[in-house]
Amino acid sequence: MRLKDLPEEELFLQGSAACQGCPGSMALRVAFKALGRNTLLVVIASCISVLQSPFPVSALDLPVLNMAFASGGAVASGISAAVRRLKKRGVFTEEPTVLVWAGDGGTYDIGIQALSGAAERNTNFIYVCYNNEAYSNTGTQRSGATPYAAWTTNTVSGKQEWRKDVAQIMVAHNVPYVATASLAYPMDFYQKMQKAKSIPGTKYIEILAPCPPAWKFPSEATVQVSRLAVQSGLWLLYECENGHTHYTSGTARLIEGRSSAKPVEEYLRMQGRFRHLFSPEKDEKRVGEIQERISGIVESLKFTAKMREHIMDLEIMPRP
Amino acid sequence: MKIIDTANHAVAYAAKLARVEVVSAYPITPQTQIIEEISRLIDEGIMDCEYIPVESEHSAQAALIGASATGVRVFSATSSHGLAYMHELLHWAAAVRLPIVMVNVNRAMGPGWNIWCDHQDAIAARDTGWIQLYCASHQECVDTLIQAFRIAEDHRVIMPVMVNYDAFVLSHTYMKVEFPEQETVDLFLPELDPMWKLDLDNPMTHGSVIYPDDYEEVRFSMQQAHGNARKVISEAAAEYRVIVGNYHGDLTEEFMTEDAEHIIVAMGSIASEAKMAVKQLREEGLACGVVRIRSYRPFPVEELQRVMRGKRTLVVIDRDCSFGLEGALFSDVKAASYGHSDARAYNLITGLGGRDITYGLLAGAVRAAVEGKAETVRWPALRLNEHHLASKRGVEAAWQGRQKRSAS
Ligand SMILES: Cc1ncc(C[n+]2csc(CCOP(=O)(O)OP(=O)(O)O)c2C)c(N)n1
Ligand SMILES: [Mg+2]
Numbered sequence: 001m002r003l004k005d006l007p008e009e010e011l012f013l014q015g016s017a018a019c020q021g022c023p024g025s026m027a028l029r030v031a032f033k034a035l036g037r038n039t040l041l042v043v044i045a046s047c048i049s050v051l052q053s054p055f056p057v058s059a060l061d062l063p064v065l066n067m068a069f070a071s072g073g074a075v076a077s078g079i080s081a082a083v084r085r086l087k088k089r090g091v092f093t094e095e096p097t098v099l100v101w102a103g104d105g106g107t108y109d110i111g112i113q114a115l116s117g118a119a120e121r122n123t124n125f126i127y128v129c130y131n132n133e134a135y136s137n138t139g140t141q142r143s144g145a146t147p148y149a150a151w152t153t154n155t156v157s158g159k160q161e162w163r164k165d166v167a168q169i170m171v172a173h174n175v176p177y178v179a180t181a182s183l184a185y186p187m188d189f190y191q192k193m194q195k196a197k198s199i200p201g202t203k204y205i206e207i208l209a210p211c212p213p214a215w216k217f218p219s220e221a222t223v224q225v226s227r228l229a230v231q232s233g234l235w236l237l238y239e240c241e242n243g244h245t246h247y248t249s250g251t252a253r254l255i256e257g258r259s260s261a262k263p264v265e266e267y268l269r270m271q272g273r274f275r276h277l278f279s280p281e282k283d284e285k286r287v288g289e290i291q292e293r294i295s296g297i298v299e300s301l302k303f304t305a306k307m308r309e310h311i312m313d314l315e316i317m318p319r320p
Numbered sequence: 321m322k323i324i325d326t327a328n329h330a331v332a333y334a335a336k337l338a339r340v341e342v343v344s345a346y347p348i349t350p351q352t353q354i355i356e357e358i359s360r361l362i363d364e365g366i367m368d369c370e371y372i373p374v375e376s377e378h379s380a381q382a383a384l385i386g387a388s389a390t391g392v393r394v395f396s397a398t399s400s401h402g403l404a405y406m407h408e409l410l411h412w413a414a415a416v417r418l419p420i421v422m423v424n425v426n427r428a429m430g431p432g433w434n435i436w437c438d439h440q441d442a443i444a445a446r447d448t449g450w451i452q453l454y455c456a457s458h459q460e461c462v463d464t465l466i467q468a469f470r471i472a473e474d475h476r477v478i479m480p481v482m483v484n485y486d487a488f489v490l491s492h493t494y495m496k497v498e499f500p501e502q503e504t505v506d507l508f509l510p511e512l513d514p515m516w517k518l519d520l521d522n523p524m525t526h527g528s529v530i531y532p533d534d535y536e537e538v539r540f541s542m543q544q545a546h547g548n549a550r551k552v553i554s555e556a557a558a559e560y561r562v563i564v565g566n567y568h569g570d571l572t573e574e575f576m577t578e579d580a581e582h583i584i585v586a587m588g589s590i591a592s593e594a595k596m597a598v599k600q601l602r603e604e605g606l607a608c609g610v611v612r613i614r615s616y617r618p619f620p621v622e623e624l625q626r627v628m629r630g631k632r633t634l635v636v637i638d639r640d641c642s643f644g645l646e647g648a649l650f651s652d653v654k655a656a657s658y659g660h661s662d663a664r665a666y667n668l669i670t671g672l673g674g675r676d677i678t679y680g681l682l683a684g685a686v687r688a689a690v691e692g693k694a695e696t697v698r699w700p701a702l703r704l705n706e707h708h709l710a711s712k713r714g715v716e717a718a719w720q721g722r723q724k725r726s727a728s
Contacts, residue, residue, distance in 0.1 A: 082342055
């Protein structure tokens, strides 16, 4: 299946209030195509609350419940329980998909408790975190997903801490399905959304969402920045089904050695939020730290993949 | 069916009779037995309902909003810190207009940790848009809970309802309670007919950005809903009386008010002590009566205006304090009777954090008010023990030391 084979029906309508090059609206568009009309959508406080356009119009052609910042997982538990009741009563013939859409602030920070609770209860829903690595809606403040050294309005000389990894935290919840995605690989994202739809229980999908105003790059470069993040090994594409992880798309190519990692500098230089790393002169220390960390991760993944192949060849373990 | 049980267990059975379909809750003393009992009933197949064991009260309310927005009848119970923790979503539930029903067992706020009766928790949630009903007996808890769904789901209202009753005084004491038959409740409480829901056939966006051009109209509609609720609460009480047989009052319950010259206003179980005090005061020749507030929001403005006309004294008992002013109920009663009564108004702030209040104490305080010997706002049960005085002296000594240091 290719991009041009995606369903033509648009559930993300014209007239949205999104910025030019908004990664959130691109991601929503693909996700809606994957899930179709039989979807109940919860939008958590974020730019998506705004980009659907103000009352009394809406750019989202689905039943939408906008909800408070910290409530994503919990509201899904409520909807999902009610859906079970209504199905039992015969109100629904086909059970609708419950989709929660939240930003990284609503996921990594204020909403992690509700998400964790819903995951532990294995609530039947898909949670999508579109991760633009900052609080964009309130004008770009740091979040737990903001990467090391990135400028935000409250990390003006660059964030001092490394980001945390909520996708892995979700893996540790033993939910049936966790995946990461990128706007530069829309078919990969589409297929992951479709797969998530077919699996009962909690599904967590996180998509990197380069945000032109927050990251400070030209609005036509959203996809290009997305692709570089994967190609340099900064953003890993994988899916984890019942505890078994396998890397997909651009990341798989990187790990299998079919392509070599681009230097992170190329990615960093595209974005104004890292400008202080290159002007007035290059900050060798911090750029070096970032490269070292990313290379370390990619190398260890390659090593693990090789070891795994090796062990498989010895046939002492069954192939998954 | 008649049983002898706690109010907590009684409301659990009432929720079952109301055919609640989704319950989500988080434990907190003194509410815990309600949700333990409901989860047991579900587990043993006695109650046909989904139970969501959420990880916080914020999530409890979020889950209710989600389930109610999907179109099923929902219920929860909380208390004190739990109610405070879900505060943001109390506003949400009311403004998005969902007929959620929840019990709040009135308990003090910390610190220090105090699990006993106090109204501060619900008073602090006063302006969220929730209808607040207060009960004074086990039977009233059961009957009010069933009525609460009727009120919340009435299309003239569509507002969440909080059923309040006092920690331990009611929640944990054993009393006789009579339950109506399921068919009787079904007659009184028809199936939920949601005003709106997440509708796949007619997709709508709820709760998105709203500009100043439209926001005020939404808030006005909430105020209108409360206006309508006054009538609906009375109708529900009247119809319940016909179908089930029990009646505890409309927005208020009045006790010996007709020929009274002095009125005590109270809320919750302390109204029972107030009634005892009235009996004693009447024996002593003071014509007193009690107005018990059943519906705090909407507030019984007309009822109070009617009762207060021509009265000489008003004494309002508050189990809360609006710090920096006075008891919250006191302010409200004065505001309601403004221009309708020349009664001198007094406030008793008392029974906080479970402090035991006797009818004798109330009678004494009312008599002092009638005789004009009381301050306007009094804390009649206040006593400064040696350990209170010791800490008071400590604070004063520290303060004096600081003044000396800054002077030198
Ligand atoms: C309880 C609460 N605190 C703060 C806010 C203000 N607020 C709204 S959106 C937002 C940031 C959202 O960040 P994120 O989840 O990353 O989404 P983005 O704006 O980047 O799309 C904040 C802080 C709020 N709505 N609710
Ligand atoms: Mg963000």
